[in-house]
Amino acid sequence: MTIVVEKKNNNFEPLKKTIKWLVFYFPVRYMLCGVFFAVIFLSYVQSIKAIEGQALVTLLKVFHVSSIYLQNGNLYVGSVGSPSKLALYLPVYSQTIFLIFFPTVALSARMNFKMRGEILLFGLLCFLIFILIQFLTIITMLNLGLIMSHNSYSQASIFLTVTFGGLIIDSALFTMVTKPKRIKIKPIIKRSFSKEYAYLTIQFVSSFLVIYFLLNVLIFNVLQVGKDSPLVAILSLHFNITSLLFVSYFLSYLFYGARLPNWFRFVDPHRPDKGDYNPPLTFLVPAYNEEKFIRMCLESIDKACSKYPGRSEIIIVNDGSTDQTSEMATEAIRNLKYCSGKLFELHNTGKGLALNLGLQNSSGEIIVRIDGDSVIAEDAIYPIINHFRDPQVACVSGMILPLEQKSTWQKAITLVYINFFYIIRRGQELVDSILVQSGAYSVFRKDALIKIGGWVDNIFGEDGEITHRLGRYGYKLEFEPKSFVYSSVPESLFRLMDQRTRWGIAFYHGRGRNLELVRDLREYRTPRAFVFLIAMISHGIGFGQSMALPFFAGSIITGIYFSIHHFNLLWLERLIMLEFLFYGLSITMFIYFLAKLKIFSYIKYFPLMRVFGFVVRLFVKPHAMDIILYWSSKWKEYNNESYQDLRREVRRVDPANY
Numbered sequence: 118m119t120i121v122v123e124k125k126n127n128n129f130e131p132l133k134k135t136i137k138w139l140v141f142y143f144p145v146r147y148m149l150c151g152v153f154f155a156v157i158f159l160s161y162v163q164s165i166k167a168i169e170g171q172a173l174v175t176l177l178k179v180f181h182v183s184s185i186y187l188q189n190g191n192l193y194v195g196s197v198g199s200p201s202k203l204a205l206y207l208p209v210y211s212q213t214i215f216l217i218f219f220p221t222v223a224l225s226a227r228m229n230f231k232m233r234g235e236i237l238l239f240g241l242l243c244f245l246i247f248i249l250i251q252f253l254t255i256i257t258m259l260n261l262g263l264i265m266s267h268n269s270y271s272q273a274s275i276f277l278t279v280t281f282g283g284l285i286i287d288s289a290l291f292t293m294v295t296k297p298k299r300i301k302i303k304p305i306i307k308r309s310f311s312k313e314y315a316y317l318t319i320q321f322v323s324s325f326l327v328i329y330f331l332l333n334v335l336i337f338n339v340l341q342v343g344k345d346s347p348l349v350a351i352l353s354l355h356f357n358i359t360s361l362l363f364v365s366y367f368l369s370y371l372f373y374g375a376r377l378p379n380w381f382r383f384v385d386p387h388r389p390d391k392g393d394y395n396p397p398l399t400f401l402v403p404a405y406n407e408e409k410f411i412r413m414c415l416e417s418i419d420k421a422c423s424k425y426p427g428r429s430e431i432i433i434v435n436d437g438s439t440d441q442t443s444e445m446a447t448e449a450i451r452n453l454k455y456c457s458g459k460l461f462e463l464h465n466t467g468k469g470l471a472l473n474l475g476l477q478n479s480s481g482e483i484i485v486r487i488d489g490d491s492v493i494a495e496d497a498i499y500p501i502i503n504h505f506r507d508p509q510v511a512c513v514s515g516m517i518l519p520l521e522q523k524s525t526w527q528k529a530i531t532l533v534y535i536n537f538f539y540i541i542r543r544g545q546e547l548v549d550s551i552l553v554q555s556g557a558y559s560v561f562r563k564d565a566l567i568k569i570g571g572w573v574d575n576i577f578g579e580d581g582e583i584t585h586r587l588g589r590y591g592y593k594l595e596f597e598p599k600s601f602v603y604s605s606v607p608e609s610l611f612r613l614m615d616q617r618t619r620w621g622i623a624f625y626h627g628r629g630r631n632l633e634l635v636r637d638l639r640e641y642r643t644p645r646a647f648v649f650l651i652a653m654i655s656h657g658i659g660f661g662q663s664m665a666l667p668f669f670a671g672s673i674i675t676g677i678y679f680s681i682h683h684f685n686l687l688w689l690e691r692l693i694m695l696e697f698l699f700y701g702l703s704i705t706m707f708i709y710f711l712a713k714l715k716i717f718s719y720i721k722y723f724p725l726m727r728v729f730g731f732v733v734r735l736f737v738k739p740h741a742m743d744i745i746l747y748w749s750s751k752w753k754e755y756n757n758e759s760y761q762d763l764r765r766e767v768r769r770v771d772p773a774n775y
Contacts, residue, residue, distance in 0.1 A: 143225065143743040144736040150225040151664050154217040155671025162677070166190050166209045169248050173207075176252045182259065194255060205255070208275045210350035212247045214668050215282030215661045216240060219289070227747035232293055239289035246285060250277050272329070279357040283657030290657075290742065295749040295759065296629030297576055301637070305568060306509055306591030310643045313548040316372065317644045320365030320544070327364050351669065354662045359655035362648070366544030367706060394506055395427030398498070399481030399563070400456070402433045403471040404489030408441040410520075410605055415449040415458070417492040422455040425498045429456040432475045433489070437465025442489070467764065468556070469574040476563070476571050484561040490605035491557050492520055501560050501600035511565035511592030512584065514542070514554040515600035518714075524608040529725035535710050536703075536726070542596045550648035551594040553627070556580035558602035565592055573630065575760040577767070578623025585631040588645050613729070614737050615771040621741025622767060628653065660742075663734045744770065 158165065170186030177184040177194070184194050191204040219240025223233040254274050400418050404411055415431060422429040431453070433446045443462065450458035461478065463471055476484065483505060487493060497515060504513040516538050519527045545551045559580065566572075569586055572579045588594055607613045628649075633640060635653065640646040704723060711717045748766055752759035 143227075144739045146225040147221060147663075147739045147743070148667055148735070150221045151217055151667030152670045152674075154220050154224075155213075155664075155667045156674050158213050158217055159668075159671050159675045159677055162209060162213065163190065165213070166207055169207055169209065169251070172248050173252055173255070176248075177255065180256060182256070194259070203270075205270050205274075207251060208271070208278045208350070208353075211275050211278045211353050212244070212282070214350055214354065214664050215278075215286065216244060217667065217671075218286060218660055218664050219243065221664070221667075222742070222746075226743050228750040232746065232750055235293055236289060239285065239292075243282065243285045246281060247278060250274070250281055275353045276357060279353055279658060279661065280654060282661055283357070283359075283654040283659075285657070286660050287653045287657035290746075291625070291629060291632065291653075293749060294625050294629070294745050295752050295755050296632075297573070297626055297755050298630070299632050299636075300586075300630060301633055302586065302589045304589070304591035308509070308591060310549065313550070313644050316369070317365075317548045317647070320369055320548070321361055323368050324361040324364035328360055351665050354658065354665055357658060358651055359658055362544075362651050362655070363541075366540045367703070369544040369547045370540065370706070372547060394503065395425065396482040396502070396505065397428040397480065398422075398425070398430070398483050398485055398502075399475075399479035400429065400431045400485045400487060401472060401475040401479065402431060402487055402489050403436055403468050403475065404433055404438060404442050404446065405436045405465065406438045406440045406442060407489035408438070408445050410490040410492075411442055411445045412449045413492050414487065414489050415446065415453070417495075418487070419453050419455050420495050421493050421498050424495060425455075428481075430480060431456055431458040432461065432479055433458065434461045434463060434471040434475045436463050436468065436471040467575060467760075469572045469576055469579045472572040472579070473574065476566060479563065482563055484563050484566060486556065486559050486561065487602060488557045488604060490520070491517075492603045493558070494601040494603070497600040497602065501597040504595050504597060505560075505562060507593065509591075509593045510595055511562050511587045511590075512554050512559055513595045513597050514551070514559045515596075515602055516598045517555055517557050517602050517604050519606040520603040521605065521608070525722070525725065526610050526613060526729075527606050527608060528719055529722040529729060530606050530613065531716070531719055532707060532722055532726040533729060535707065535714075538596070539598060539710050540706065543598075545648060546594070546596045548644040548648065549593060550588070550643070550645040551596065552584060552645075552649065552652055553581040554584045554594060557604040562592075565590075575757050576626050576630070577619070577763070578625075578627030581623065581627030582630050585627065585634065585645075585649070588643070589631065589634065589640065610729075610732070614732065614740075617733055617737045618741045618744070619767055619771040621738055622745055622763075624656065624741070625745050656738075659734050659738055663739060666735065740770075 167186065167188075170190075170192050173192055174184050174186050182194065184192060186192050190207070192207060194203045194205060219236050223236045223240075226233075226236075251274055254270065254277060258270060258273065402411075402414060402418075407414070411433070415433070418431055431450070433450075435443050435446065443460065446460050450460060459478065461474055463474065472486065483502060501513050501515050504510050518534055519531055522528055522531070542551060556579070565587060566583075569583075569590055573582055576582060584594060607616055631649075634646050634649045704720070707723060708717070708720055711719050744766055748759075748763050752762065
């Protein structure tokens with residue numbers, strides 16, 4: 118009898134583990150709750166549309182605009198019997214994708230009742246703002262004579278719905294989470310940004326034409342999708358203000374073909390050799406449990422210094438490693454041939470304090486920050502140091518690629534890095550608005566670091582935070598694609614997800630401490646404020662995109678649109694064509710970059726790169742949000758004690774790094 122009972126229990130063990138996983142892994146709860154609320158909202162979508170329609174009629178009457186809402190779901194501007202009447206489709210399905218986010222988080226996230234109430238209030242505010250957006254769009258387009266057809270209104274209203282939906286979601290999160298105290302800054306360097314604003318304008322106008330073509334011609338005409346359909350709502354998530362910015366990054370690369378580097382004008386024409394500028398360097402290496410890589414890192418720095426005639430030193434700060442990092446580093450220092458080395462020991466306190474300790478003990482004019490699990494190329498120094506000929510340049514980042522190429526995912530991440538550095542960072546550099554100079558490899562002017570107070574202690578995302586702060590002080594931030602560093606990347610998808618979850622938590626702190634960038638009108642003297650704002654909107658839209666799958670499932674369950682008879686081979690062919698047209702430019706650019714790097718065969722990992730982006734939206738970002746909300750529900754004040762508690766939470770997710 119005993120044996121039989123044990124056997125039955127073992128049979129149920131996989132089921133118990135599955136149930137436990139469904140309950141405790143937040144992204145799964147998040148998706149299931151999203152489906153639940155999608156079904157509820159879509160079941161009452163006509164009532165939601167009627168409320169919005171009647172509210173708009175009331176508001177329009179105040180401005181003496183004749184309008185009426187009919188039960189067919191259309192809002193008619195002008196009397197129904199008038200030849201000038203115009204039927205407008207309200208983008209309620211697009212709105213619903215964002216609205217289901219708020220009760221989903223309120224039900225699924227680990228936070229107290231007060232925070233649950235706050236997120237629901239933000240949901241109500243979101244709906245009211247959606248109504249206000251439709252009202253202002255109608256009034257504005259009428260006064261400008263732009264409402265010539267329902268197409269123009271539909272495109273404008275959908276675009277604004279997605280944009281403001283993302284903005285409200287991110288505003289809600291940044292309002293609720295516990296974050297470092299915002300800082301106000303008075304610029305040290307005052308300069309004009311007219312050229313950068315001109316580039317930004319050209320980028321956005323060109324990108325708008327591309328997005329307009331995709332939205333108007335491809336979705337509405339080629340796919341022949343009705344404006345008032347769930348499919349348009351899902352597709353519209355990919356055609357928004359962040360899409361404008363992304364397309365502009367591709368277009369910006371064209372400007373660099375006929376553009377000399379900024380530092381070139383500082384070269385002495387009588388001394389054109391590369392050895393005329395050799396400031397002393399300090400390589401600053403914070404390390405935590407890097408016994409596998411620290412020797413390789415220090416040896417690569419020594420080899421790179423062999424080609425640099427200036428004085429150089431290495432400072433390693435061992436941040437409380439529990440492995441053989443200290444012993445490995447000590448042995449490597451003894452074997453240095455071309456630069457000196459020092460090792461400092463700390464209790465495990467975080468990168469901010471480790472970096473500041475290294476800064477205080479450095480003697481170089483230029484600080485080269487490089488992670489202990491990274492290897493620098495032998496010829497990496499000169500291309501990146503040249504930028505500092507310009508006295509206004511405070512920080513330059515180099516090109517980072519994965520150190521190991523063992524697994525399929527490591528090769529796919531190579532494409533992610535190419536996209537981030539060659540395309541996104543290049544585009545941001547053009548308008549002097551780089552948002553994150555990577556901690557794995559960035560080079561700083563020591564004088565600038567000292568003037569702004571160095572790195573911030575007790576914070577996640579210290580690399581992004583110091584990037585924002587340097588830019589706000591007026592310094593130039595640049596990128597050098599010819600200076601390579603190869604950094605360790607997790608082999609498996611799950612380890613990559615853990616790493617990105619930690620990065621997702623860092624987003625709230627690095628951006629949260631610099632929120633004055635979007636709150637203070639004086640900050641808009643530089644395009645950085647606009648790029649920062651769009652990045653926040655993009656972060657919020659990402660949560661809207663994570664709700665697309667529950668919305669899709671809810672549409673099938675309620676039978677609103679995604680029933681079997683709506684799909685056929687023609688639909689499938691058109692969707693595939695849309696995918697190829699939209700990502701054709703991206704694939705072309707990747708082919709070009711991979712050919713330059715002599716790894717052309719990696720183009721086959723492009724679909725995996727897309728899958729990774731999908732995984733980040735559906736699992737990584739929600740997981741990071743849950744952790745930061747759970748921690749914020751316990752700590753209302755950001756201090757050393759609360760930070761150490763957050764470090765413990767993060768260590769459970771990504772123990773290798775903290």
